[in-house]
Amino acid sequence: MLLSLATLAVLILLAPIAVPRLERRFGYLVALASAASFGCFGTRLPDLFRDGPYSESVPWLPTLGSELALRLDGLSALFALLVTGIGAVVALYTVGYLEDDPRLTRFWVAFLLFELAMLGLVLADDLLVLFVFWELTSVASFFLIGFAHDRPRVRANAQQALVVTGAGGLALLAGFLLLAQEAGPFRLSELSTTARLPVDTPLASAAFALVLLGAITKSAQVPFHFWLPNAMEAPTPVSAYLHSATMVKAGIYLLARLSPLFGSHPWWEPALVALGGTTAVVGALLAVTQRDLKRLLAYSTVAALGTLVLLLGLGAAAAKAFTLFLLAHALYKGGAFLLAGAIEHGTGQRALERLGQLWRHAPPLTASALLVVLAAAGLPPALGFVAKEAVLETGLRSTAPFVTVVLTGSFLGQTAVAWLLLRPFFARRTPEPSLEHPPHWTLLSGPAALGGAALVGGLVVSWIAPLVAAVANSVTGAAKSQVELALWHSVTPVLGMSVVILTAAALLAIAWPRCASLGDRLALTEPLPERPRGLGRLAPERGYRAGLEGVLRLASVQTRILQNGYLRLYITVIVGTAILLTAATVLRTRGPVASGLPTRTPVDLLDAILVLIIVVSGFVAVRASERLAAVAALGALGFSLALLYARYGAPDLAITQVLVDTLTVVLLVFAFYRLPRYARLSSTATRLRDAFVAAIFGGMMAGFTLLVFALEPPSRISTFFNEQAYPAAHGRNVVNTILVDFRALDTLGEITVLGLASIGVLTLLTYRRGERTR
Amino acid sequence: MELLFAIMVGTLYGCALYLLLRRSIVKLAIGLILLGNGANLLLFSSGGLVRGRPPLVPPDGTVVVPPAADPLPQALILTAIVISFGVLVFAVALIYRTHRALRTDDLDDLVATDRLGEVSEAAHRPIEPVAAGVDPRSDGR
Structure with missing residues (x-):
């Protein structure tokens, strides 16, 4: 595990040197490294099934009791396989997609940083380590979304994704700290097995709410879903990798990871079922009304994420369905995004209504598209079919009937999106869009690999069973369990529902132009404009915008008040604060000032005359209307001070003071000759006010000096x-x-x-x- | 004598603050000098007043015979005097340059770059002559 992370870290350091030399070929290197990691994790699986979880750790922040602890159990293994496997496919795909873009170095650094962070996130066994990787994925995502940073829209959307997920990250940190305080260890494995959270304390509930907030912002649940469709400004490989297969599932991962701990909390089921159910339905509804291929897929991803959260909310009974759907969705949705990217790359077109008849121009692309669509629609040999069966069965078994309705509705939308992917290839369309050039083989391999994997997954579903069982163990916190999986279940009510969903979704896909024009009328198809209309007025994104504007306005108002550019106001504020604090302290403690004036040293006439000269010179320097008079007063003051020092046992001070004072007077006489004459710039009222503040300050300092005298000298x-x-x-x-x-x-x-x-x-x-x- | 010292310190601080609050930039420099002297005196007072007995080791002994003035504040003040002189010289040079460049003695004319969102045209007035044909407000892009 550490080796995989280290390999990625080395590649990050290598990228700035290697990318300019290797250019697009660096992508092959990344794909190779990811595939090697995938292989390593794959070979670990049999040991994992036999011996249980496996840990590695390196000391880190020992004073905080935190270690760089990694742990591989079923859930981590599934995610690690997805991160490295899909990472390899996407890296290969990027070679053909970005070609020789001049910003390749930046892309690969951010991409590798993301892969490292995501892998670390799913392997981390320490809450703080997990949090650090969590934030790193947000940062890497920001750079990847903002890849084409010369467009303002891209920058705004990248910032939006960072602000939403970053704010959730802060909530998550607070939640983790509360959790560690309440339950004890920072170790996730200990938290979920030995430690049991006292569920009814307010602290535990607050921790749960904060962690949930972090998870749902990352996983784009309603009402924070808006950042995901906007993040589609990213290059398509990034959308496929981060925004459908891995990063958006980090929130799901976290909830699954903590479900043994929080699962018994009274808020767990209602919160997750409500959030997930709403997201599943809203995402599906929004998906079928889109015109842009990538936004369509993004909303369908939102629906799928909602389904996953809903399944987690249902508890241990849904663990099998959760795992299967997670795996199937990551594969086919990643493939679907890569397909959309290949179409856009070839035709320069992403709007669904402008595409059609591509099968004539690109038969290989059409073949890989068929793989993806069959997998995404969930037709029998595909893993998606098994997953859908399992999910629907869970829905039917759950006590609340609306769960079945929600799941059916969400699947209807998601399946319709899958069918819609056929439109660019077979829809009649005049004039036919032309393919600018045949797609590079790497562009074909991506969708084909992921779609193919999702398609044959159903055939080898019995091989997947131990992994599913291991994941279910991690989610439920059980020690060991068996899962039986089969592609074919005989004719059941669930099969009937499947058939109905497939047919209805096909009809919906055929009727899509009507849906899209409905979406136009409700203003749902476009990104939210400056002045929202239609249903856009209800969009939660408006809340985000209002919040952002409010923060900016607050910042500028308070900066204008505090940072007003007038030195004298800064000084007044500082001195005023000092005066008030001192006065408050003196009044509260009634310090030794009250115990009488200290008169340890008798008054000496010569000293008194020197003090008088100094005081008078100070006032003369203030009141002088000529520069030279002020300088002369300063000279008198300095030399008297030197004499005082000499008389009170400080000959060195006296010598230095005489020297420096001579130099000061000389300097000022020379410099002031070249400086402006005195001018009276303030009104009398201002002068009186300043004199008042100065008098109080002087009085305070005099009192302070008396206080110093009264104290026993240290x-x-x-x-x-x-x-x-x-x-x-x-x-x-x-x-x-x-x-x-x-x-x-x-x-x-x-x-x-x-x-x-x-x-x-x-x-x-x-x-x-x-x-x-x- | 302690009371007189306290009055002296208070006067120096008060006068210094009053000068620091003036808009005239030259008065700022004089205020800085007064403030430095006041602070030195306050520091000096913290050791207590001992007249005529500097902290010297007598030729026939190895330790200072009390009562003697406290050497620690003196060492601190020595450093402070020299550093405040350095600061003063720098401030005077800065004032000189500011005056040469902007031809103003009024601190309130120097606020423009400090304020958010309302930077006036004057703040962009270039100090150095600009080559013909280049818009002084563009930053090169």
Whole structure:
């Protein structure tokens, strides 16, 4: 398992170097790697059936108790086979589909990233690892949908898919964390076997709701289904791989994986049956009213995903039907998408009503189309037939009669879509669309391989039985069980329903032009326009748009308030916050300020005069109406300060202050000569307001200083320096030893800052290019 | 004496804040200097006031004899004085360039690029001369 993931990771790193050299042939390499992985997983199956699940792990984030733990059980094996098998077919198909597109490198990196993430997702045995891979699939999907990024529509739809699935991902993370807190371990295998969730706690219910939200956004359930048809802007191989066979089934996978844990929750069955049932019917209804081949298939995929969720909701009794339908759908729907891509590639046309009579021009394509259609419609030898029988039988056995109605309706729509795939080949159409060029063999092999697999799956259904049993075990949490499968069951009510569905669906497919014009009238056939009309007004996508606009508006409003560009407002806000917080703290704790003014040092006349000079100079600097007066005041202030430092035991400070102050005065005198004169720019009211804020701030800082004096000076650090200066640093000036010895690295940082500042100054002063001659 | 120091620190901070709130860009620089001095004094006060006894090891001993001024705040202030000088020099150079380029002393004229969605034409006024025939607002695409 780790080896498969590592191979894909190596290919990702290799792609930027290899794709420009190998060009389209890189696709063969990807197909080969995927096929090899498929083979590895296939050979594991007998061991899996005999010995049960198999694990591998590498330590990762040990402080969080999380490991890169992988586990192969029935459900993982099924998905891993789908991911690698369909991945191989799609990679091969892409060789013919994208040909020598200049963006091949980007495509293959995103494609491989997706395959890696999806494989990791289904193999992960750790909640956090699963989440990371889950998000990676969303990101990879974003890049793949946005492949033709020069079109605004493509970008918007890629963003939509990312926002919807990404938001669901966040909900999922929250759900996982709640789950881990409530049930204990991060290990999925432990969660579903040993740990039992106390079902009735609010925390467990919240965890379930959040996980469900993550799953249904990923698996495009109503009302989050809209992103899937919009994602059809992706290249068709991507649609086939991500948006029908694998990624959209990640949500299904997660629900199936967690069903042993959540299955007994009172919300499980009603929520899943309601969501899945609605999605199954809505998807089927929307599918038969579409004109665009890919949107048609997308809505039919939505219907199938709804069916799967519904089956999961029905619990252990439906596990067999769930597995069979999952497998059959992944195969035939992937094939159907690849077929649609081949048609579009050949004719440049995707609208169903403009296609027809292709069988004359492309007999090989027609042959592979027949394979796909027979498999998708679920005619007897196909795996789809067995799956449909099983699903309908489950429906009949369930206690609620509406389940049967919903399943029948959904199958009716999905089968009609399958029949509709024949239209491009046999419908009469003038003028006949021409095939620009015969399809490359890789374009034919894709639909043929998947359709063929789905078709013969029914013949070898007894071979599939152990896998189905293993998957059912994972879903139900049972230890071991047997599943008997057969293609032919003798004449049963279910067979009768099958026949009725096939016939009715064929009639529906013949009456499709009417359905499509009905869809036109209700405004369902096109992507949702800016101003929706008809049923489009009810589309949940409008909620998405309103939410997105709301967020953008909120962001711009709050940015305009907080980031208004006026320095003085920023400063006022910062200082005001500091004042308020300080005032609140002082009022709450009634700190040592109240205990009287500290007067440890007696007042000295000379010092008092120096303090007076400093205070007066400060005010002069503020009130000066001439620049030079302000500079002179600053000079007086600085030198008085130096004297104060000298008198209070800090000769080094005094020396530095004198030096720096001299330099400052010189600098300002030179610089201000070239700077503008003082101007009075603010109104008196503003000045008074600023003076008020400044006075409060000054008062607060004065109080703060008194507080500092009142506290006992922390002496421990200084005691160390006082004692160690001579023995350890061999210096008699303690301040000097601190600077150049004990804290030498700080001094190095200080020098660096000065160096950077001087580089900046030099750049600013010597940058001549921007000068305008005046 | 402590009370006088507190008043001094408060005055310096208050004056500095008032100058920082002015629109004139030159006053900003003076405010920065005052703020630096005020902060240094506050730091100095945190060690307590000890008059006339610098933290020196006497020639005949190996340790500083208390009472002596606290060496740690002094070391910190030394660093701070030098760094605030570096910042000041950079600020003055920046103000000088801004003034040369934009011919304004008013900070409120410099807000355009900070504001979302309402960037005025003036903000796009190129500082450097543009080659003839090139639209100054296009970014090359």
